[in-house]
Amino acid sequence: MRRKLVLVQLLFLATYCAYSQGIGIGTTSPDPSAALDITSTNEGLLIPRMSTTAINGITSPAKGLLVYDSVTNQFKVNIGTPAVPNFQAIGSGVSNNAWNLIGNIGLNPGNNFIGTVDNQPLHFRINNLPSGTLDPVTGNIFWGLTAGSSNTSGFSNIAIGTNALRSNTTGSNLVAIGDSALFHNGENNPLPDALGFSNTAIGSKALLSNTIGNANTATGTNALFSNTEGDDNTANGVGALFSNTIGGLNTAVGVGALFANTEGNDNTATGWHSLHANTTGVSNVANGFSALASNISGDENTAIGFSALDGNTTGSDNTATGINSLLSNTSGNANTANGNSSLFSNINGTGNTAIGNLSLFSNVGGNFNTATGHSSLFSNTTGVSNSAYGSFSLQNNTAGIANTGFGNQTLFSNVDGRDNTAAGDQSLIQNTSGSNNTAVGVQSLSANQLGNGNTAVGGNALSASTASSNNTVVGFNAAFSFNLGSNNTIIGAEADANQQGVTNATAIGAGAIVNASNKVRIGNNAVTVIEGQVPFTTPSDGRFKFNINEDVKGLDFIMKLRPVTYQFDVKRFDMKSNNNSSINSDVVLAAYDEAAAVRRTGFIAQEVENAANAVGYNFSGIIKPKTADDHYSLSYESFVVPLVKAVQEQQQMIDELKKNNENQRRLNENLMRRIEKLESAGSSVNQ
Numbered sequence: 001m002r003r004k005l006v007l008v009q010l011l012f013l014a015t016y017c018a019y020s021q022g023i024g025i026g027t028t029s030p031d032p033s034a035a036l037d038i039t040s041t042n043e044g045l046l047i048p049r050m051s052t053t054a055i056n057g058i059t060s061p062a063k064g065l066l067v068y069d070s071v072t073n074q075f076k077v078n079i080g081t082p083a084v085p086n087f088q089a090i091g092s093g094v095s096n097n098a099w100n101l102i103g104n105i106g107l108n109p110g111n112n113f114i115g116t117v118d119n120q121p122l123h124f125r126i127n128n129l130p131s132g133t134l135d136p137v138t139g140n141i142f143w144g145l146t147a148g149s150s151n152t153s154g155f156s157n158i159a160i161g162t163n164a165l166r167s168n169t170t171g172s173n174l175v176a177i178g179d180s181a182l183f184h185n186g187e188n189n190p191l192p193d194a195l196g197f198s199n200t201a202i203g204s205k206a207l208l209s210n211t212i213g214n215a216n217t218a219t220g221t222n223a224l225f226s227n228t229e230g231d232d233n234t235a236n237g238v239g240a241l242f243s244n245t246i247g248g249l250n251t252a253v254g255v256g257a258l259f260a261n262t263e264g265n266d267n268t269a270t271g272w273h274s275l276h277a278n279t280t281g282v283s284n285v286a287n288g289f290s291a292l293a294s295n296i297s298g299d300e301n302t303a304i305g306f307s308a309l310d311g312n313t314t315g316s317d318n319t320a321t322g323i324n325s326l327l328s329n330t331s332g333n334a335n336t337a338n339g340n341s342s343l344f345s346n347i348n349g350t351g352n353t354a355i356g357n358l359s360l361f362s363n364v365g366g367n368f369n370t371a372t373g374h375s376s377l378f379s380n381t382t383g384v385s386n387s388a389y390g391s392f393s394l395q396n397n398t399a400g401i402a403n404t405g406f407g408n409q410t411l412f413s414n415v416d417g418r419d420n421t422a423a424g425d426q427s428l429i430q431n432t433s434g435s436n437n438t439a440v441g442v443q444s445l446s447a448n449q450l451g452n453g454n455t456a457v458g459g460n461a462l463s464a465s466t467a468s469s470n471n472t473v474v475g476f477n478a479a480f481s482f483n484l485g486s487n488n489t490i491i492g493a494e495a496d497a498n499q500q501g502v503t504n505a506t507a508i509g510a511g512a513i514v515n516a517s518n519k520v521r522i523g524n525n526a527v528t529v530i531e532g533q534v535p536f537t538t539p540s541d542g543r544f545k546f547n548i549n550e551d552v553k554g555l556d557f558i559m560k561l562r563p564v565t566y567q568f569d570v571k572r573f574d575m576k577s578n579n580n581s582s583i584n585s586d587v588v589l590a591a592y593d594e595a596a597a598v599r600r601t602g603f604i605a606q607e608v609e610n611a612a613n614a615v616g617y618n619f620s621g622i623i624k625p626k627t628a629d630d631h632y633s634l635s636y637e638s639f640v641v642p643l644v645k646a647v648q649e650q651q652q653m654i655d656e657l658k659k660n661n662e663n664q665r666r667l668n669e670n671l672m673r674r675i676e677k678l679e680s681a682g683s684s685v686n687q
Contacts, residue, residue: 047075061085147176164201175200181218182207206235223252240269257286274303291320308337325354342371359388376405393422410439424459441476458493475510485517518590538637553617554645560611561603570595573631605632617642 022037024030030037038045049068058065060082069076072089080086115122115134124132130149133142138155142148146166147159157174159165164176168185174197176182181201198215201207205225206218214231218224222242223235231248235241240252242259249266252258257269259276266283269275274286276293283300286292290310291303299316303309308320310327317334320326325337327344334351337343342354344361351368354360359371361378368385371377376388378395385402388394393405397414405411406423411431414420419436422428427439429446436453439445444456446463453470456462462473465483473479474491484490485501495512497505507514511524522530571592605622609632612619621638625631 055087056085058085061087171197171199173198175202176207177202178206179204180208181205182210184208185210356391427456462490488514490514551617552641552645553612553615553619554642554647554649556615557611557617557619557642558646560614562607563601563603565599565601566604567596567598568600602636603634605634608634 022030022032022034024037024039026039027037047066047068049070052069052071055067055069055076061078063078063081065078067076067087068074069089074089076087076089078085079088119136121133121135121137123130126145129146130142131145131147133140133148135141140148140151140155141158142151142165144159144161144164147161147164148157148166148168150167150169151157151165152169154168154170154174155172157165157168157172158176159174159181160177161181162179163183164178164181165174165185166180166183168174168182171185174182174185176185176199178201181203182199183205185199185207199207199210199213200217201224202219203223204221206220206223207213207216207227208222208225210216210224210227211229213227213229213233216224216227216230216232217234218227218241219236220240221238223237223240224233224244225239225242227233227241227244229246230244230250233241233244233248234251235258236253237257238255239259240254240257241250241261242256244250244258244261245263247261247263247265250258250261250264251268252261252275253270254272254274256273256276257271258264258267258278259273261267261275261278262280264278264281264284267275267278267281268285269278269292270287271291272289273293274288274291275281275284275295276290278284278292278295279297281295281297281299281301284292284295284298285302286295286309287304288308289306291305291308292301292312293307293310295301295309295312296314298312298314298318301309301312301316302319303312303326304321305325306323307327308322308325309318309329312318312326312329313331315329315331315333318326318329318332319336320329320343321338322342323340324344325339325342326332326335326346327341329335329343329346330348332346332348332350335343335346335349336353337346337360338355339359340357341361342356342359343349343352343363344358346352346360346363347365349363349365349367352360352363352366353370354363354377355372356376357374358378359373359376360366360369360380361375363369363377363380366380366382366384369377369380369383370387371380371394372389373393374391375395376390376393377383377386377397378392380386380394380397383397383400386394386397386400387404388397388411389405390407390410392408392412393410394400394403394414395409395412397403397411399416400414401418403411403414403418404421405428407427408425409429410422410424410427411417411420412426412429414428414431415433417431417433417435420428420431420434421438422431422445424439424441424444426446427441427444428434428437428448429443431437431445431448432450434448434451437445437448437451438455439448439461440457441461442459443463444458444461445451445454445465446460447466448454448462450467451465451469454462454465454468455472456479457474458476458478460477460480461475462468462471462479462484464481465471465479468484468486470486471479471484471488472490473488475495476493478492478495479488479490480494480496482497482500484497485503487504488497488502489506489508490496492507492509492512494510495507497507498513498515502514503517505514505517506520508521509523512521513524514521571589608619609622609624612622619638619642621635623633623635
């Protein structure tokens with residue numbers, strides 16, 4: 001029944017529209033300008049309600065079609081065409097792309113914004129006081145009550161906070177963040193062209209007093225509070241660089257860091273009261289509680305850790321890292337201490353480096369020592385230029401010089417031996433006064449006491465030797481069993497000599513055993529062939545070659561060479577090369593005789609040089625002597641290149657001869673054909 005009434009009403013309205021200027025619902029006299037005039041005191045107009053998806057799915061919606069979006073709770077109207085619809089929200093704060101003060105939904109971020117559409121600044125005010133400026137021309141950004149309010153021609157400035165950069169007029173490239181940050185910058189300056197620039201202040205009263213100081217950065221309450229003219233300072237923390245006035249290039253991070261500094265330059269302080277008392281010291285670095293706290297005029301010191309360099313007053317170029325490191329130092333220079341109580345007793349020692357608990361603990365005046373590890377160089381008092389790496393390394397050294405120990409108890413017993421190097425647990429552990437030894441590996445040269453100039457690399461290498469000298473041993477257990485003589489080379493695991501005291505002998509390879517002086521043994525008894533899988537090579541990548549020329553001489557050079565066989569005077573060669581005026585060992589003399597008896601094949605270097613000079617060839621295979629005592633050598637592999645060139649030249653000659661032969665063959669064939677024709681013609685005439 002209700003549906004029928006609605007239909008009747010619709011028919012009535014349609015009929016009425018045909019005979020009236022407008023339709024009135026709830027009124028008998030609709031407004032003449034309205035097609036439909038609805039009047040009611042307790043009812044409203046309910047238009048179609050649908051989701052955003054349903055709205056966007058309407059087919060060919062008429063321009064001006066009105067709907068209600070039940071998802072966004074907005075009235076929307078099609079401002080586009082039926083073919084290209086464009087539903088836009090309407091209502092308070094939305095129509096004409098306006099921003100709603102209670103929030104906005106569905107705005108196009110590319111088309112809707114707060115700001116200007118021309119190249120003019122955007123200003124904000126609170127209580128009619130300047131409170132914000134975004135200037136596209138000068139690049140200034142001010143945000144906060146009266147922030148940057150005095151600016152006239154300054155550019156590229158950022159001020160955030162009440163009164164930040166308030167007095168600045170023409171200064172540029174400034175950053176001020178915080179209450180009254182850089183408040184007085186540029187104020188009452190007699191030189192308008194020298195206003196402070198490129199300063200950054202973050203925090204209440206940071207850089208408060210600055211007038212013409214440049215390139216300063218202050219972060220924290222009262223940071224760089226007193227600075228007026230100092231340049232290039234960085235302060236981070238409450239009261240950091242508080243007293244600084246004209247000092248420059250300082251960095252202070254932490255409460256009270258560099259608090260008393262007034263004129264000191266190039267200092268860096270990080271931590272509570274670090275460099276607290278410094279006034280004029282230059283280029284110091286302090287990091288940690290009370291680090292360098294007493295320093296007054298010492299320069300270029302670095303202290304990191306609790307009380308590091310705490311007592312230093314005038315010492316310079318020191319570095320201390322760790323609790324109580326370099327604690328007693330007053331005037332020592334160029335020391336480095338890293339670890340609990342490292343260089344604890346040092347007073348005036350210079351150029352020492354201590355890393356590790358109690359390292360160089362007893363040192364008072366020793367210079368240029370390096371100790372790394374627990375108790376390393378613990379007893380050293382006056383020893384010079386020693387290096388100890390590892391627990392208890394060089395622990396008993398007192399006066400030894402230029403020793404180096406790597407590993408637990410290396411050079412543990414050394415007292416006055418010098419120029420030794422030990423790397424590996426207990427290597428050179430018994431050495432007392434032996435010098436110029438090198439031991440690498442666990443217990444290598446462990447029994448040595450007085451031997452000099454030995455090199456042992458590998459676990460237990462040369463471990464039985466006590467007084468041997470100038471031996472080189474490489475490999476696990478190499479030369480383990482015998483106390484060798486001198487000038488021997490043993491390389492390979494278990495490689496050794498089979499008798500005591502051999503001299504100038506060489507054994508190379510695992511288990512290789514040399515049985516006589518002046519003898520070289522390669523490989524053990526199981527070796528049947530000595531070969532190489534690949535030949536020796538020389539880098540020849542074209543990417544790294546330059547100034548390439550095809551000027552290699554071939555046949556001209558090769559044809560001037562004189563291959564010969566010869567014997568080589570090994571003895572005279574050694575005497576000349578090693579400056580030996582006499583050979584006393586019968587064994588060595590016998591070895592020379594045997595080597596000299598060998599018939600060899602090759603060239604004479606001086607003749608090769610003459611041949612190259614004759615053809616203008618800078619041949620790289622000649623190694624010329626560099627001094628009067630030096631000798632000629634030849635690199636036989638270098639002859640390959642001119643030989644290849646010679647073969648190419650010969651091949652070119654062959655190709656030319658072949659070409660000439662082919663031409664001659666063709667001429668002969670033509671002549672034969674002509675002769676045959678003549679003979680044929682003669683036969684016909686005779687007939």
